[in-house]
Amino acid sequence: MFKKILIVCIGNICRSPTAQQLLGAALQPSDIKVSSAGLAALRDHPLESTASEVLREHGHVPQEHRARQLSVEAVSEADLILVMEQHHVDGVLNLAPEARGKVFLLGKWQQEREIRDPYRQGKPAFVQAYALIEQAAEAWAQRLAR
Template identity: 85%
Template structure:
């Protein structure tokens, strides 16, 4: 049984906080804790404004996100770590090799789909990223909420 899920991207201001918000909502009744962090986090920065706007337009109310740096402690506490790109798996394992076996792509159930970074690419990129994250989150939620 998973109790703590960690979602990882690079800056922790776009993809991982969006996925954190969606997965937390999808698993709200499960008691599973969902957090996010970045491999090269823009520490203490808020959610990127376009990411927040897209979340809001889809009925989510982002609350007080502050980017945090991935740490060995956060990796250790997590039962499952979901990342956006294959290279993020390597980044997590470089920090904590013992995490092997609990790090997967968020897009695992979509044929190991990577979700690229929309940062500084305009709203259409964020809308596309949201759609990919939503599909991936729903697939994970179906498997985790059993």
Template identity: 65%
Template sequence: MLEKILVVCIGNICRSPTAENLLRDALVHSKAQVNSAGIAALVDSPIEPTARLVLEEQGHIPRDHKAVQLTRQSIIESDLILVMEKRHLNVVLDIAPEARGKIFLLGKWQDDREIGDPYRQGKPAFVHAYTLIKEAVHAWALRLER
């Protein structure tokens, strides 16, 4: 079992904290530590209110969240890094090239599906992103629990 999983998006206030919450819930019986970070994080910002609302409406209790900046150290310390878009893969590799092999799209098991940023697009975009994140997290959880 992987011990440290890092979920990455841009601002670390919408997609990655949503995935972090869902993945933590899905892996509740494992020893995996799940965190998130942003490539251009809105440092110390809470989860975006609509993202929080969608999580709550789906029966989740979001943990307190403060956005954090992705760092070389957080990349190196992670066993698995899950990103939302293909361009995020390159950004992570630019920061820490030696991380190749442990960085994947969150949507890897859905034909490398990318999950677009719902930021400032209204609730339907957040619901759509949540649905894609939930499917991807479920697929990862099945593989990680083996």
């Protein structure tokens, strides 16, 4: 049974906090805890403003967020680690090789789809990333809530 899920991207200001919020909401009312971190986090930065805007446009109230760096401790505590791109798997495993077997793409159930970084790409990229994250979060929630 998964109790702690960690979602990882690079900066921890766009994709992973968005996925944290969407997966957390999709898993309600379970007691599964969802958190996020970045491989090269913009430490203590809030959710990127366009990511926040897109969440609001889809009916969500963005959660308070401060970017945090991925740590060996966070990897160790997580039962499942979801990443946005294949090279993020390598980043997690370089930090903590013992995590092999619990690191998967968020887009695993969409033919191993990667979710590209929308940072500094304009609002359409954020809208696209949101759509992919939403689909992937719903697919994981259906499998995890069983």
